[in-house]
Amino acid sequence: MNAPTVTRRPLPVALAGTPLAQEVAGLDLCVHCGFCLNACPTYLALEDENDSPRGRLVLMRALAEGTVALDDTGVGTHLDRCLGCRGCETACPSGVPYGALLEATRATVAGVRPLPWQARAILGVFGRRPLLRSLLAVLRVLRSSGIASLLSRLPGRLGQANAMLASTAPALPPRRGTATRAPEASARESVALLTGCVMHGLFGHVHDATRRVLVTNGYTLSDASGQQCCGALHAHAGDRDGARTLARANIAAFEQSGATFIAANAAGCGAMCKSYDHLLSDDAAWAARARAFSGAVRDTSELLAAAGPVAGGPLALTVTADNPCHQQHAQRLVREPALVLAAIPGLDVRALEDADQCCGSAGIYNLIEPDVAARVLAPKLVAIVATGAAFVVSGNPGCHMQIGAGLARARRVQRVVHPIELLDASYGRRD
Ligand code: SF4
Ligand code: SF4
Numbered sequence: 328m329n330a331p332t333v334t335r336r337p338l339p340v341a342l343a344g345t346p347l348a349q350e351v352a353g354l355d356l357c358v359h360c361g362f363c364l365n366a367c368p369t370y371l372a373l374e375d376e377n378d379s380p381r382g383r384l385v386l387m388r389a390l391a392e393g394t395v396a397l398d399d400t401g402v403g404t405h406l407d408r409c410l411g412c413r414g415c416e417t418a419c420p421s422g423v424p425y426g427a428l429l430e431a432t433r434a435t436v437a438g439v440r441p442l443p444w445q446a447r448a449i450l451g452v453f454g455r456r457p458l459l460r461s462l463l464a465v466l467r468v469l470r471s472s473g474i475a476s477l478l479s480r481l482p483g484r485l486g487q488a489n490a491m492l493a494s495t496a497p498a499l500p501p502r503r504g505t506a507t508r509a510p511e512a513s514a515r516e517s518v519a520l521l522t523g524c525v526m527h528g529l530f531g532h533v534h535d536a537t538r539r540v541l542v543t544n545g546y547t548l549s550d551a552s553g554q555q556c557c558g559a560l561h562a563h564a565g566d567r568d569g570a571r572t573l574a575r576a577n578i579a580a581f582e583q584s585g586a587t588f589i590a591a592n593a594a595g596c597g598a599m600c601k602s603y604d605h606l607l608s609d610d611a612a613w614a615a616r617a618r619a620f621s622g623a624v625r626d627t628s629e630l631l632a633a634a635g636p637v638a639g640g641p642l643a644l645t646v647t648a649d650n651p652c653h654q655q656h657a658q659r660l661v662r663e664p665a666l667v668l669a670a671i672p673g674l675d676v677r678a679l680e681d682a683d684q685c686c687g688s689a690g691i692y693n694l695i696e697p698d699v700a701a702r703v704l705a706p707k708l709v710a711i712v713a714t715g716a717a718f719v720v721s722g723n724p725g726c727h728m729q730i731g732a733g734l735a736r737a738r739r740v741q742r743v744v745h746p747i748e749l750l751d752a753s754y755g756r757r758d
Contacts, residue, residue: 342391345438346431346567349609351391353424357384363425366418368685369408372702377405380415380425387432397439406432408699410692411563412652412685417659426657427605433565446564449691453524453556454569463528466492470529479735484697487732491693494731495529498718498742502755506539509637515545518630519586521577523596524556525724530593536751537592537627543754544634551584559599560690562606574603575613578620589620592627592747594654594723595690600624601658626654627747628663628722636666640756641673642749647716649707649730650682651723652689664722667746671753677714681706688729704733712739719743 342348363380364370370379377386386402389395395402406429413426441447452458469475470492479490508514518541520534527534538548554577558570577600581589591597601624607617648668654660668676687693687703707730711719719734721727721743731743 342393342397342435345435347387347391347428347435350424350428350431353428354384354388354391356421356423357381357419358421360420362420363415363418363423366414366683368410368412368414368687368703369699371684372699373408375405378408380419380423383409384423384425384428387428390432390435397436400440403436403440406436408696410652410685410687410689410703412689413656414652414683414685417656417683430562430565430567433563434567435565437565437567442564442566443695446691446695449694450561450564450566450569453560454573456524456555459524459556460528463525466529470496479732484694486736487697488694490732490735491728492529494728494735494743495724497532497748498744499748499752501532502536502539502751506542506754508545509543512543512545512634512637514547515634516547516587517549517585518546518588518590519549519551519581519584521551521557521589521591521593521596521600521624522554523593526593526596530724530727530745533592533745533748536745536748537590540636540747540750540754541590541627541630544631544637546588546630546634549584549586551580551586551589553580553583555580557596557599558606559595562599562602563690567606570599571606571610574606574617578603578613578616581620581623582616587623588630589624590627590630591624592722592745594626594651594658595725597624597626598653598657626658626660626663626722628654628660628667631670631750632663632666636670636750637754638757639671639750639753642671642753642756643673643675644718644749645675645677645714645716646718646720646744646749647677647679647711647714648682648720648746649679649686649711649726651721651726652685654722655683664746667750668720671749674749674753675716677716679714680710682710686726686729686733688723688725690725693725693729700729701733704729708733708737708739711741717741718749720746720749722746 558573561569693700
């Protein structure tokens with residue numbers, strides 16, 4: 328595959344004042360070396376340079392310089408197909424801020440090329456808490472009644488959506504009771520849990536486990552009421568105003584909690600909250616508050632790593648860990664999630680080939696671009712099955728549902744679990 332021909336034109340950009348114009352310096356860092364190509368799931372799946380990081384950066388430059396119209400559908404297709412996984416960022420030796428460039432480009436394009444109606448409908452629901460909570464309540468009924476599992480056998484998007492929903496049912500027996508600080512744990516800071524939207528509605532058992540393991544490791548819990556969706560779906564889709572509105576609501580909610588740290592147990596939400604400082608950097612009323620907020624956000628694995636974590640009781644399970652992109656690429660966390668699993672005696676952790684590759688979930692991507700998402704997922708499923716592990720570990724709800732649905736629709740028996748669920752189950756063995 329040949330590298331694209333790059334025509335350098337003088338900056339400043341033609342689209343002064345747009346989000347892309349504000350980020351355009353990042354484009355200059357790209358030296359077109361191509362080291363990112365094999366880290367890009369869409370390039371590997373589609374074998375088109377325009378669907379690679381290097382190719383998309385060339386397209387972004389063309390948009391920024393005005394040599395291609397913002398509403399060019401061909402360019403839009405290649406940008407839409409990007410997962411936003413940021414695997415290219417960790418592979419890039421030049422420090423190209425790809426994620427920020429992608430979000431800025433999508434926000435700029437969204438001004439002239441409306442999002443597909445499906446995306447607008449989903450983002451509209453996620454931006455309205457009462458509506459979202461009602462929808463999630465209905466989804467819980469579909470899940471607990473077994474209807475979702477039944478409908479997951481249907482072909483197409485309906486079957487896929489129901490398989491995703493069915494995969495959110497707890498895979499481990501519930502652990503009852505309240506946790507207390509382990510005798511060997513020191514008293515630590517106060518923490519408020521980022522409850523989020525899908526995590527709150529469909530992964531309440533993971534939130535319960537998170538609260539217990541934090542207490543076991545010496546943290547005290549604070550309540551941050553009034554939280555909203557983190558806004559990641561909106562920011563990644565180009566709805567920057569929607570993301571900002573949600574960010575301000577969350578900052579206000581956590582300020583009143585008085586907590587030292589904000590704990591995120593969903594990698595995508597944690598990465599988004601850590602970027603509120605960037606999202607609101609040009610908002611004079613909120614910039615300092617956003618910086619303080621982002622500085623306090625921690626992935627739960629970071630808090631646990633700082634505390635040890637406390638070792639659990641024996642748990643004789645075979646697992647393989649898939650690293651969520653927004654944990655390893657966006658937050659650069661690899662050691663901390665590994666420490667969580669290492670605190671579980673007896674756990675048989677099997678290496679997963681290409682664990683650093685995206686699974687194709689990417690927020691609402693697998694609902695908007697189902698064909699590409701399925702092609703990206705296919706090698707991941709093969710690698711998971713090859714490990715022979717009974718459980719796949721993932722610390723992100725989108726990845727959980729994408730992989731869980733893929734396994735179920737391939738008639739595989741493996742289940743997906745959150746690493747904190749495993750640690751919590753292990754703590755249950757030491758009580
Ligand atoms: S690795 Fe970085 S510098 Fe090289 S082509 Fe990719 S984005 Fe550009
Ligand atoms: S974010 Fe992921 S899908 Fe998009 S260009 Fe980078 S590696 Fe490829």
